[in-house]
Every structure is written in structure tokens, then in C-alpha cells.
Amino acid sequence: GIQVEQSPPDLILQEGANSTLRCNFSDSVNNLQWFHQNPWGQLINLFYIPSGTKQNGRLSATTVATERYSLLYISSSQTTDSGVYFCAVLRSNDYKLSFGAGTTVTVRA
Amino acid sequence: DAGVIQSPRHEVTEMGQEVTLRCKPISGHDYLFWYRQTMMRGLELLIYFNNNVPIDDSGMPEDRFSAKMPNASFSTLKIQPSEPRDSAVYFCASSPSPDARETQYFGPGTRLLVL
Numbered sequence: 352g353i354q355v356e357q358s359p360p361d362l363i364l365q366e367g368a369n370s371t372l373r374c375n376f377s378d379s380v381n382n383l384q385w386f387h388q389n390p391w392g393q394l395i396n397l398f399y400i401p402s403g404t405k406q407n408g409r410l411s412a413t414t415v416a417t418e419r420y421s422l423l424y425i426s427s428s429q430t431t432d433s434g435v436y437f438c439a440v441l442r443s444n445d446y447k448l449s450f451g452a453g454t455t456v457t458v459r460a
Numbered sequence: 461d462a463g464v465i466q467s468p469r470h471e472v473t474e475m476g477q478e479v480t481l482r483c484k485p486i487s488g489h490d491y492l493f494w495y496r497q498t499m500m501r502g503l504e505l506l507i508y509f510n511n512n513v514p515i516d517d518s519g520m521p522e523d524r525f526s527a528k529m530p531n532a533s534f535s536t537l538k539i540q541p542s543e544p545r546d547s548a549v550y551f552c553a554s555s556p557s558p559d560a561r562e563t564q565y566f567g568p569g570t571r572l573l574v575l
Contacts, residue, residue, distance in 0.1 A: 384563060392549060394566040437503065446491065447516070448564060450503040 353378045357451035364428045372423040372454045374438030382441035389434045428458045464567035472573045478540040485554030493553040542574045
């Protein structure tokens, strides 16, 4: 199956700092999503971004499909940004989302 | 819209008991997915349905697991008999028709502990 690698595995930030999370995938995809799993375990959709760039408040994401990677940017981080960020991809003619192992983000006040 | 609804939110049971997890997808979504999250294996797809029909159950770990979708607004995942290694968080997700290659919306999950 398709391999999804996220980096870094862990990230500790001071409140107000900026950061970049990376997702590499091993095959062509037609669906890429970023999720945030909060400390209560809930999976929250952040972006559906198979290609291009999107922004939502302090978060933005860029996917370069031809080079098989996606980046998630967190600007002016807040303690509520803490949690695990997952990248998930889906190949053409497939309906199975394959998840990366996640990046655990801890934002300290 | 209430989002995807799952029940129970927490379940503690003893080995050998039957466990039934329930899911109500978002109205109008024709695709329903069951995922399991563990520390060892991360998030993995167990089974998915399209228009109430199971399409791919290759992720179901073994015969002790079964899933049904009797109508468009309800699905169950059953484990019988349960074992301690089944302890995990089970998520249900749904996606709109006609193409599942869109955003999947996840429920809050059921945290299962088998003693």
C-alpha cells in the first residue's frame, strides 16, 4: 500500500512561535487531508488539499502533488493547537484513507 | 448538522463479552467508514460501506469482528467474543456521495477497554 511519512514526530513550541509539519507520500494521490486530534481524542478536519494552497486563520497548507509532499503551517501558535496532526491520503480508484503516524505538537504558554 | 454520532463514547467490558458499537452518519452521506486507532498500528480502516452495502472489509482483523448497515442512518460494529487486544478507539466516518474522494468527517470515537 501507499506509504505516508510525517515529520517531525514530535514538536514542542513556545506560544507565539511558527512551525511547519511535513507529509511525504509514496504514490500519486487524489485526496489529501490534514486532521488535528485534540487532547480529548476528537479528529477534526483541517484541510482537504490534494493540490495547491489553502489558508484557514492561522493555519495554512500546501500540497505539491508532483513531488509527493504536503506541508502544514501553524503561525502564532496557541496552547489550543496542541495535539496530534495527521496527514491522510487516498489514491485514485481507492476509497481507503491511509494515515501517517502523526506529529505530536505541544505548545507551551 | 449534528455531525457523525457514535455511541457509546466509552465502553469497559470483560474478555469474552460481546461489544456493539453504533454509528449514525451525517444525513445524505452515502459512504460510511469504520476505523480503529491503537498506539501500535495508528489509524487503520476496518471496513467501509457504500449505500448500505459493505464494499471492502479487508481491514477487519478476524472473524470476531462484524459490521452491518441496515439502513442509511445506522451502522454497527460488533466484536464477539472480545479480547484485551481489541482495546482501542473506534471511529466512524462518513463522506458525501457520489464520490468518496472528498473530505471524510469523523465521529468522536468510542474508547473501548477490554479487561
